[in-house]
Amino acid sequence: MPASARAIQIRQFGGPEAMQLVELEVGEPGPGEVRIRHHAVGVNFIDIYQRTGLYANPLPLTLGMEGAGMVEAVGAGVDHLRVGDRVAYASQPPGSYCELRVMPARSVVVLPDGIDFETGAAMMLKGLTVQYLLRRTQPQGGLQPGDFVLWHAAAG
Template sequence: MRAIQVREQGGPEVLELVELADPSPGAGEVVVEVAAAGVNFVDIYRRSGQYKVETPFVSGAEGAGTVSAVGAGVTSVAVGDRVAWAEGSSGSYTSHAVVSASKVVPLPSSVSFELGAAVLLQGITAHYLATSTYPIAPGDWAVVHAGAGGVGLLLTQIVKLRGGHVLATVSTPEKADLARGAGADEVASYSDFVDRARSLTSGAGVPVVYDGVGTTTFDHSLQALRRRGYLVLYGASSGAVREVNPMELQNAGSVFLTRPTMGHYLATREELVSRTTDLFTWIAEGKLSVRIGGQYPLADAAKAQTDLASRATTGKLLLIP
């Protein structure tokens, strides 16, 4: 099989296209012929060394395809089934991935492989952010950073589905148009979103800021919150944030700071299925639109990650094995 392997952590140049032995599933596992693999910031964190991972490893966490083999004890999935996953694999930048059967979800025929690979990780993230980490209530204003990015576009739509209002931050007029197209009520630049957040809430500040950018937005995100508001720091595309003195949270209005991760919001199989069922249902009903910003051949994995890290892309990037 073909795969993108990382022999040692480093820059994009460490992503190497190699030929590996065709995999066989172990007990409780399936082999999936990969039709599309998602490209995500977590892949960059693992490749670069920001997240320590034992090497060598096959890059990628998310994908969609057709089950080609099942291991002992697997009864929930059969050969020929269409499936998608966002975790639990041996790596998704490959032609054939080994995935824990407990981590794959059925992919309805109404959802293409490309959409399945594009929506799962970012869609689950947006789902738990808006429904569990800080559950949006009707009328709530939310600041959604990187509003034209993959998570931002999905998160905006889910906030709107729950009756909330969105102030999206963007860096260009083109991205502003994309954010508005996803339902954002207002857009702002990264330099003026605090003033806009205060203005839209009669000076009080917003109940929640969803921040996947990190170091360049963090301090201003605190300033945009109302008393007892929530700063939901779910990513760090601009770099890890500085150390935080807890007194800063008091001084900002007894606000809450949380750093959620997907594994803690998929604690059970039932939770995984519930969240993905919502996503696939919304897609089928036309309530959730998934923007695919680019598709790359497997050999161009380094370019895909470089493009994603530049923050010049919009929507979701895919590798097509």
């Protein structure tokens, strides 16, 4: 049976005034998907790019790229997650500004007990960005002991 959930959605690109609180129907997860009830969601600069249309997505669009919560339902073929798991994610498709959503399970990881939902929702996109920059875009020869890394901004 479909559930309904509140979400922040845009129907046109624009400023913060374009965001609307709407009620959406949320169905059962299909193969390779999970349904997550959010306990916290991350807010990122990319959300502004999507809201303004700089990174255009089809409309209407539910904003948000990362969240953390509990798995409520698991679709066929998902073997790394179970109902009741504490989880977090940062990925496409957008849509984390909501209470409940269905999304691809491949983008969702189990949240360790020592990490609360708020931290889990806030760390994923930034953490994956750091991992990518340190592991995939290193100087020729990679980083060596004694090298310095300068973080000049905390904005993605």
